[in-house]
Amino acid sequence: MTGALPMAASLYERVRRVIPPVEWLAFAGDIEAILALKRERNAVVLAHNYQTPEIFHCVADIVGDSLALAHKAVTVDADIIVVAGVHFMAETAKLLNPNKTVLIPDLRAGCSLAESITANDVRLMRLRYPGVPVVTYVNTSAAVKAESDICCTSGNAKAVVESLGVARVLMLPDEYLARNVAADTDVEIIAWKGHCEVHE
Structure with a gap:
């Protein structure tokens, strides 16, 4: 060339x-x-x-x-x-x-799903649902992960939820992932209503 x-x-x-x-x-x-x-x-x-x-x-x-x-x-x-x-x-x-x-080359490079929830949101959810474990999708900020009990991937979400041995969990932030897991388990899933603009 x-x-x-x-x-x-x-x-x-x-x-x-x-x-x-x-x-x-x-x-x-x-x-x-x-x-x-x-x-x-x-x-x-x-x-x-x-x-x-x-x-x-x-x-x-x-x-x-x-x-x-x-x-x-x-x-x-x-x-x-x-x-x-x-x-x-x-x-x-x-x-x-x-x-x-x-x-990171571009400080503006964000993810709408990760940005749909903050660490403070997780703390507020814990106050609203005391004692309910927080399961967080790995596509979130480090601050949100730090406020969570356990993280999951889309591939192991159901297994992670069921491994906790509880009747219900908070699942953050991807509403669709939470709804899909809820349809496939007896554990009650309380979902955050986060979405990814790319996958909408």
């Missing part, structure tokens, strides 16, 4: 079917700079599946959904972890790697 930088030109093959050549020229310099910084600073980039093709295919070292990135974050051998994702993903990477520097 003419006009592109050497390394970026070889990377273009990965994305040539989704990024036109003229658009690629706008990305090539930034990609070269990012790759050089990664080498210089001993950094890795964890990129969520929702990232744009030039990040996902040309910059990222590890890709996946939020749970996969959390699992892989503990295996990285780098001083710096850059999370190309949303806040809760970067927080999770930091919780799992307390001695590493964790960066």
Whole structure:
């Protein structure tokens, strides 16, 4: 590809079917700079599946959904972890790697589901339902997780709820996940009414 930088030109093959050549020229310099910084600073980039093709295919070292990135974050051998994702993903990477520097490139990168509930909301729910355990979906902020009794994934939510051996639980923040678990268990589920704009 003419006009592109050497390394970026070889990377273009990965994305040539989704990024036109003229658009690629706008990305090539930034990609070269990012790759050089990664080498210089001993950094890795964890990129969520929702990232744009030039990040996902040309910059990222590890890709996946939020749970996969959390699992892989503990295996990285780098001083710096850059999370190309949303806040809760970067927080999770930091919780799992307390001695590493964790960066998020865009401070505006939020998740409507995670932002639908705050730690104070959890405290208020506990006051309203004293003694009822709080089961929180992992796609939430560290502050919300800290106010919870246990966290779950979408894949293990039912098992987590039933493992508590109680008649009812508070399930936060994803209303749809809570309703789906409620339909499949005898445990009463008190659901927070949070939603994800992406999946609406």
